[in-house]
Amino acid sequence: MRRILSCIRFFNFRRCLAISKENLINEEIRDKEVRVIDTDGTMLGVMSIDEALNLAGEKKLDLVNISPNAKPPVCKILDYGKYRYELQKKEKEAKKKQKTMQVKEIRLSTFIEDHDIQVKAKTASKFLQDGDKVKVSLRFRGRERDYQARGMEVMNAFADSVSDVSVVEKKPLFEGRSLTMVLGPKTDK
16 A cells, blocks of 8 residues: 555556556455455455455455456455565575575696696585586697697596596587586485
């Protein structure tokens, strides 16, 4: 109700209704007839919007359009503030359970020594054990472009050294001057 009054105050009523992405409540509902559900979940039947608003007003609750695409639209009598709070709580719980996966990058060179590969592989295995993906890139500079076979050997050696904790998701491919490969964490199934 407050949102509508603020829109009327600024003479921008049509724009305000278009911005609202949430459920329509009380006077925002523009349908002539609605199917009404009571607070305890019992179906009250199809009635005019005025009757439904009066019924919600008697109970000092809001009329919320929960299914606007149905014929006729389904509205429920409930406390809208509490309803929004419950929805936000559910969304927050769903976000907590999601695992965000990041892509970490490790850079190699064409003529890297075996010990340096092992050090970088140890770092990559830490990233993979944390559940992140690893993008391994090898950039060819100047005359190093003549040694593309050596670059493939380095990439394969790196992939072999982390094979116990990783799966090659994207095989080594040339992208311009660099050779890239993507490793993902190994899932135990």
